[in-house]
Amino acid sequence: MTTEAVLAVDIGGTNVRLALVDATGNLLADWRATLHLSHVQSETTMIDTIAELLRPTLRKHPVRAIGIGFPGFFDTSRGLLIASPNLPYIHNLPLAKLLTTALSVPVTLQNDALCAALGEFHFGEGRDASNLLHITLGTGVGGGLILNGQPWTGESGMAMEFGHTRVHPEPTARWCGCGNQGCLEAYASATAITRMYADITGERLDAKQVQQRAREGDSLAHALWTQAGSSLGAAIAQCVVLLDIHRITISGGLLGAWDLFYPALHNTLERVVISAQRERVSVRASRLNDRAGLLGAAILARLSL
Amino acid sequence: MTTEAVLAVDIGGTNVRLALVDATGNLLADWRATLHLSHVQSETTMIDTIAELLRPTLRKHPVRAIGIGFPGFFDTSRGLLIASPNLPYIHNLPLAKLLTTALSVPVTLQNDALCAALGEFHFGEGRDASNLLHITLGTGVGGGLILNGQPWTGESGMAMEFGHTRVHPEPTARWCGCGNQGCLEAYASATAITRMYADITGERLDAKQVQQRAREGDSLAHALWTQAGSSLGAAIAQCVVLLDIHRITISGGLLGAWDLFYPALHNTLERVVISAQRERVSVRASRLNDRAGLLGAAILARLSL
Structure with missing residues (x-):
């Protein structure tokens, strides 16, 4: 694994957090954005919406990997977003693959709470x-x-x-x-x-x-x-x-x-x-002040490098 | 792992089952015995009692490994019986090691219900x-x-x-x-x-x-x-x-x-x-008719070979 920064994204119902995270869990830069996923009515629009949200950051900060925490159930082995509680139209969507194609950067996704667990385990109160x-x-x-x-x-x-x-x-x-x-x-x-x-x-x-x-x-x-x-x-x-x-x-x-x-x-x-x-x-x-999810997303990204 | 039979033992509160089990989960021979563990008042007496129960079988059927399901909590990495609900005098007892010495055959132990789970997983309704x-x-x-x-x-x-x-x-x-x-x-x-x-x-x-x-x-x-x-x-x-x-x-x-x-x-x-x-x-x-625990104990024994 390299020490270069990756882009970590924590997607909530309306709030999105983005950060460039280095290998030791430092946030080199971070941003907040708004994403009204509940207004999105199809899988295609959802992918476009997420991709557009990330593009400006990627242009300014080219990274080799993106990790995303997302509210939904993932079949990790098949790379599918099985379902998402507030997005009823989603069913077995190959979200990672589609975002990777749209952004030309490898994207890894996982359930948002599991991302927070990963962040807390590696950088927070679960370290030992x-x-x-x-x-x-x-x-x-x-x-x-x-x-x-x-x-x-x-x-x-x-x-x-x-x-x-x-x-x-x-x-x-x-x-x-x-x-x-x-x-x-x-x-x-x-x-x-x-x-x-x-x-x-x-x-x-x-x-x-x-x-x-x-x-x-x-x-x-x-x-x-x-x-x-x-x-x-x-x-x-x-x-x-x-x-x-x-x-x-x-x-x-x-x-x-x-x-x-x-x-x-x-x-x-x-x-x-x-x-x-x-x-x-x-x-x-937690003493990570809501950074747990971002740090977990960064770990996902780093594991793909 | 060899195909030779091992001795599997399932120890309950008063009833003990013993069996010679081959690699495919067949009981080549099996016996029942009574063991009043609740009458036993010390760790030493308990080890002697279990050893004496197994010796006649071992003389008739020499085996290279014994697996035992036992009602208690085990620290597998340290090889300790931490505690047993009905045997208050037990505290971090190196039971496997002591029985191995007493019987001159390697003995592996695990919690009785976990043994049943192992048996069911490998030979019963958990096979697939x-x-x-x-x-x-x-x-x-x-x-x-x-x-x-x-x-x-x-x-x-x-x-x-x-x-x-x-x-x-x-x-x-x-x-x-x-x-x-x-x-x-x-x-x-x-x-x-x-x-x-x-x-x-x-x-x-x-x-x-x-x-x-x-x-x-x-x-x-x-x-x-x-x-x-x-x-x-x-x-x-x-x-x-x-x-x-x-x-x-x-x-x-x-x-x-x-x-x-x-x-x-x-x-x-x-x-x-x-x-x-x-x-x-x-x-x-389960369709193993109470053999789940014995079959799990046999797996424990076999893994030690």
């Missing part, structure tokens, strides 16, 4: 671990799993649908966007916090405002963050009980509420994980 | 899969996981404590022997079925008798098997959502109640697993 569960807490809840240093994608690229771990099986549990009840994402995402607060008070606040309210002594706001923490703790505990992995990291927009949700997360883990494992498990806040 | 979750349903509930053809033991040999997957988080959930509430084992093991039936009726029947009752139209007995099935389905679904693996096999003493618990298991899976994965997931009853 051999296995890692990385959780992205934002609008939704994502997860990426590293086993023996390798990304675990599952048999159909759909592993670690961590937001759809079922943490509340009771019949009165909240409904999730996926059509099931009681999913983690229905309790511990920014969307869930906003909805639950609005359902009870009638007041529609974003997750940051509900944080603020909790800090000002609003007991409902506080209870919602506690519930988010205990739901997260229950989902993490399931993963620890099944896989016996000890390092868990969390990144994403809700990290600012760490002090509000972590105590309940910790208590739930303590209560549910069997005692012999308890003291080995370490749940840590 | 690359990943497998194998569940043992008996007095307790165990699990073994094969990822990319390799046993996954976890960072401290405690992976796949499948019986302690939390399927009922409600405050009224049943207590499990592990000290937690709502574990799968508290709903879907022989012990659980017996206890739940007795708690409600005052009548103490074994799991086979509760099967019989269900078939005779006893609605409580029927409801308990349905509950066992839906609890199993919920636990399997968690594993599918996290790991995206598609083949699940079940062995053990409760297989006779398959027709009573499978419909609820299937319905729960259908309800909880996201649609794209649903049709790929296959849950199958």
Whole structure:
């Protein structure tokens, strides 16, 4: 592998981050852009839109490889984007190949949460671990799993649908966007916090405002963050009980509420994980400040060189 | 690897099975024995007891390797039995090394449920899969996981404590022997079925008798098997959502109640697993008739040759 910089891209629902990343994980330059993928109505338009977004950067900074984190399920062995939750027209799209042709630079893609896991594993709080569960807490809840240093994608690229771990099986549990009840994402995402607060008070606040309210002594706001923490703790505990992995990291927009949700997360883990494992498990806040996904995308790019 | 037979041993709480197994998984000869491990009060006595149990067989059938499935957590890299749920005096015991010395034949050991998973993966319903979750349903509930053809033991040999997957988080959930509430084992093991039936009726029947009752139209007995099935389905679904693996096999003493618990298991899976994965997931009853553990132990032995 060479030390030259690669182009890393982290594509979200509307926000895109781009960076030139060197071999040691330094961002030599980085940019933000807006991409309204939900407005795009076909595979062809989507490819054109992404290619056009990247071309100006490539003209100014020619690179030999591009890595992209993208919200969707990938079949890595066949190089296909199988599906993307918010882009219903996508079905087994050879996105990497098509973008490589459009841009004349090798493009590698992977699920955005798995990219964040890769970044955290190589450059963040997972640096000294051999296995890692990385959780992205934002609008939704994502997860990426590293086993023996390798990304675990599952048999159909759909592993670690961590937001759809079922943490509340009771019949009165909240409904999730996926059509099931009681999913983690229905309790511990920014969307869930906003909805639950609005359902009870009638007041529609974003997750940051509900944080603020909790800090000002609003007991409902506080209870919602506690519930988010205990739901997260229950989902993490399931993963620890099944896989016996000890390092868990969390990144994403809700990290600012760490002090509000972590105590309940910790208590739930303590209560549910069997005692012999308890003291080995370490749940840590990412310190990469949202660079995890970009750094993981850079690793993808570098591996293709 | 040679084709000669090895000695495979499957040690349970009181019952031990032994077999000479050839390279293609045929049992050339097999025996049953009784071993009251719970009466044994020290590591030294335990090693002597196991060695004495195996010596007569070894005298009649000299083999070059022994594989043993044992109820406990193993640190494979360091060759240690870390702990065994029913043998509190065990702590980081180099059991393989000590038995190898005592018997003058190389001994390899692994967790009993993981042995069953290995057997099922190589000779049973997992033969054509690359990943497998194998569940043992008996007095307790165990699990073994094969990822990319390799046993996954976890960072401290405690992976796949499948019986302690939390399927009922409600405050009224049943207590499990592990000290937690709502574990799968508290709903879907022989012990659980017996206890739940007795708690409600005052009548103490074994799991086979509760099967019989269900078939005779006893609605409580029927409801308990349905509950066992839906609890199993919920636990399997968690594993599918996290790991995206598609083949699940079940062995053990409760297989006779398959027709009573499978419909609820299937319905729960259908309800909880996201649609794209649903049709790929296959849950199958083992057809190895309790030989899975022995066959896995034989593989352990063979790998050491």
